[in-house]
Amino acid sequence: MKYFSNKDIAKLLREISAAYEARGENRFKIVAYDNAATSVEHATSELKDLWEKGKLSTIPGLGKSIRGHLEELFKTGKVKHFDSVKKSLPQGMFPLLDIGGLGPKSAYKLASELDIKNTGDLEKAAKEGKIRKLAGFGEKSEQEILTAISELSLKTTDRYLLTEAFPVAERVLNYLRSHKNCDRAEPLGSLRRMVATVGDIDIAVASENPKAIIEHFKKFKEISRILDAGPRKSSVLLLNGMHLDLIVQKARAFGALLQHFTGSKNHNIRLREYALKKGMSVSDYGIKVKGKLKEFKTEEEFYNFLGMDYIIPEMREDTGEVEAAVSGKLPEVIEIKDIKGDIHLHSSYRIEPSHDLGANSFEEIISEAKKLGYQYVGLSDHSPGFSTHTKTQIIDLIKKRSENIEQLKTSSKNIKVLNLLEIDILANGELSVPEEGLKILDGAIAGIHSSHRHDKKMITKRMMVAINSPYVQVISHPTGRLLNQRDSYEADWPVIFKACQRTATILEINAFPNRLDLTDTLVREAIKQGVKLIINSDAHAIEQMDNMRFGISVARRGWAQRKDIANTLPWVEFKKMFRV
Ligand SMILES: [Zn+2]
Ligand SMILES: [Zn+2]
Missing domain, CATH: 1.10.150.110 (DNA polymerase beta, N-terminal domain-like)
Incomplete structure (x- = not known):
């Protein structure tokens, strides 16, 4: 069946x-x-x-x-x-x-x-x-x-969202790691580099007993068909249709294998060229010097042997990381533990929104944020539907919601609550909430949710309205892409970055599974232009607040450091950007 x-x-x-x-x-x-x-x-x-x-x-x-x-x-x-x-x-x-x-x-x-x-x-x-x-x-x-x-x-692309493939890989890895002969198990390729979409799932295991590992792997309960199983390799099809390849290597040579199959291809070409100049040749078995093979247990040893610092997988794209590693200038990129709050969260509060409601109450969101160890949390439902409400109705709805949130602010212990809304940048360039409504809030996130097919000039113009508004602190999912569904719209990024920098408007790295937007390349560009960023989950249900980790990987791929990301700031600093 x-x-x-x-x-x-x-x-x-x-x-x-x-x-x-x-x-x-x-x-x-x-x-x-x-x-x-x-x-x-x-x-x-x-x-x-x-x-x-x-x-x-x-x-x-x-x-x-x-x-x-x-x-x-x-x-x-x-x-x-x-x-x-x-x-x-x-x-x-x-x-x-x-x-x-x-x-x-x-x-x-x-x-x-x-x-x-x-x-x-x-x-x-x-x-x-x-x-x-x-x-x-x-x-x-x-x-x-x-x-x-x-x-x-x-x-209809056969690439999976990182967020789809990652949990599957985690289950396989945990299963493999549970075996007594497994010294180490790691994902390979684009999955390990945390690229937004990935092809097949590839996994490497370090073990002195490859046969035992392969036998154990073949019993993984999500396998639908074993395509191939050799002494140290196996290829299977999973029940969900994903293709999974496993390779086993002795622990003493695992570093080079992991490095080689993590890629990217361009990163490895750059490394190979660099090694050749030093009279070395690199492969998935190790590094050869004067015909003699040197093996490596870890990737750290592998990179150090070549005369450079260890490069994290997310940065291995040949965009200057090898040169930086050689000169000891790799930045110390952000980690999940640096995050102190999430301010793009949708609740089930009935504000009669323009778009979807979330699944959980304000209280449930606040309690989840506490569990995650956050110092602050922003409630940012979609604004009331613009075409379905009069201006007075919009303001009344915002007032009522605000009264509700003000009460929660006083009753919530050990966490600060921000009263925000995610407002629409309408097709005509106006914001979906009138000034009188915006004034009631602690701040606002603004994003494009309609007319995505506008041309570059019009999209830029619309975004500039939000950036220039004194009531908007954050621009949500700035490129509008939906992975495997819709391309980014075109915008004049240099102009937008300059305006954000001038007005201290923050661009979001939206960690929602099919967004991961800003993209890693634009993250890096924005940082160069001195633009501040924020990583938000855009969760519509509390389980999704966990997706923050995928936003972190985008930031790491964009070389973001703690100082570049606004929600690494403690509350006393962070609150200065809002009207609280
Ligand atoms: Zn949105
Ligand atoms: Zn949202």
Whole structure:
């Protein structure tokens, strides 16, 4: 029977939500399935495992009836109810749901009226000008469909988000480390360098008994198929569809192997060139000098032998790190323990927001922040919907929320609370909260959440409005990219950096799994221009506050030091940037 990963389940739930919508069923059902899909996507354990342990109810947003359907899915491989819901609709509408901006009703209409079976058919119909002729569609929507289809190729990439692959690798590593013959186990390649997206999972183990390790590895419970197993290597397919390679090496030579397979390719080329000049040649076995091979237990010894400081994996991209290591000038980059607070957090408080609510209350967020050892926490829900509220309504909602937060400020011990909002930089360049509302807050985070396709000039202009506002301290997810879904928009970064530096506006490194935005390269650029940064989780549920670590890895890849990151400051210093 097919294994249903969380990704498969989320997709299935979205299809049912879409099917309900196309059938014009009640709003409540549509939203319930959509929310369920979101919480499955955010789940940190495989649902199948939870179900086996009888813990499916620990996933928020999965009502009793959906849990019942999933139970049927795990037991029988299908859900009768889902099949009957989908059967009444043209099957060709479902593949179209992957196309950005195309809702279920449009997908239904296109599939039924033009007899479209897949995105290929749709692209053809759009190019032939058939879509514009349908009622409710026009030349503009036809063009938008074509653009969205061209962006689909980004989605179907076989690279995984770092945040998807990392927990899987952690489980394998912990499993391997539990074996008595395992001296050390580490990830390799882009995963170890913490690149935003990674291909296969590669892992290396140091052991004097490779056979025992390979045998132990083959019993890992998430393996679906063993593709290959030799004396010191094995290649498998995991239940979630990921490809995993294992290599075992003797402890005395492990350093060179780890270094070699961590890459990057360009970093290794630079090292090789540097070594050659000194009459040495490097490989995954060690360093040869005058025909004699020297082995290394650790990477530290390997780098030191070449006459340079140890370089952390995140910096191995051949962007000057080898030269810096030789001259002893590598910066001491930020670590997770340096972080003193998280100020981009969405709660379940009903502020009637423009975008999604979070899953937890203010109190739950504050308590989680305390658990993480933070000195301060910022509550920053989306602002009230701009198009659905009058100015007075927006201000009233903000006032009511503020009263609530003011009470929490006095009752919260050992942690400081900031009353913030994440406001929209609207398509017309205005902010989604009027000045009178902004004045009530301790500060604001502003970000672009609509009209991402504006050109460079317009995006820059919109961002400048927020940067120049005295009420905005932070610009959230500055490039707007969604990994594997949407490219960054273009912006005039030198101009933006200069303005941020002048107005002391902070740019965010958003640690949300599919954002990791700013990107590592822009982090480095921003720092060079003297711009201050902040790392926030943008968590919509308290479990996601843990994603901070992925923001840290972006900062490290961007060579950020403690002094570059605002939320490494203790509260007494940090608060000076806000109206408290
Ligand atoms: Zn946002
Ligand atoms: Zn947000």
